[in-house]
Amino acid sequence: MRLDNMLLAEGVSGPEKGGGSAAAAAAAAASGGSSDNSIEHSDYRAKLTQIRQIYHTELEKYEQACNEFTTHVMNLLREQSRTRPISPKEIERMVGIIHRKFSSIQMQLKQSTCEAVMILRSRFLDARRKRRNFSKQATEILNEYFYSHLSNPYPSEEAKEELAKKCSITVSQVSNWFGNKRIRYKKNIGKFQEEANLYAAKTAVTAAHAVAAAVQNNQTNSPTTPNSGGYPASCYQSDGRIQ
DNA sequence: ATTCATGATTTTAT
């Protein structure tokens, strides 16, 4: 039966090309044409929805192509029925073949989409796993906060947001930093003593400046310097209690 | 190449 052959040939070669291109599109969406190595969370979600969209549109296209093809075949059969008798059984068989073909192609699409998502996922995880040191400035700010709140180094959500803004990092990075800092400080206070003193002195200096400024603003004439040490009460407690 | 510091993630406990 040559109709059979034609059906199979066309069924395979036609849409299968579409399947390939769909897979390629999905893969492209996954790997992202962007040259940027670090994929942001928003990018990740955007690409995910992109993949989903591609999948759905392709699926719809296949559905449509399948319907078109079946009607096409039906027409051919009807034409042939003029020259030879065609049983309903035969028509049913044709339709079955067509549907099997298309559904296998759809499976292929599903698989390639799945693959694309996996690739995207692994890339995202890789990117997330990459560690970039914070800027010197950012660690300064964080350390300043930490050592000036050493007795209770748990910034509130609001404080975290402010720190994040000042350091141009995310809030969760601030949380990570404090989590790491607290545990590492506690684990080896001695190692951090120098740093602690350094930042205590630093904040003391800035405080002293503030005091000086305040003095200058408030007292136009100041015969006596504020207080002896020049430093306001020491800002760091030795009891670094963390728990 | 090894080691250390550090940001991120996972696991565990509350």
Place this chain on the structure above:
DNA sequence: ATAAAATCATGAAT
């Protein structure tokens, strides 16, 4: 949900 603790993985110093 949040923090501690353990662990992972990378960047930088040696």
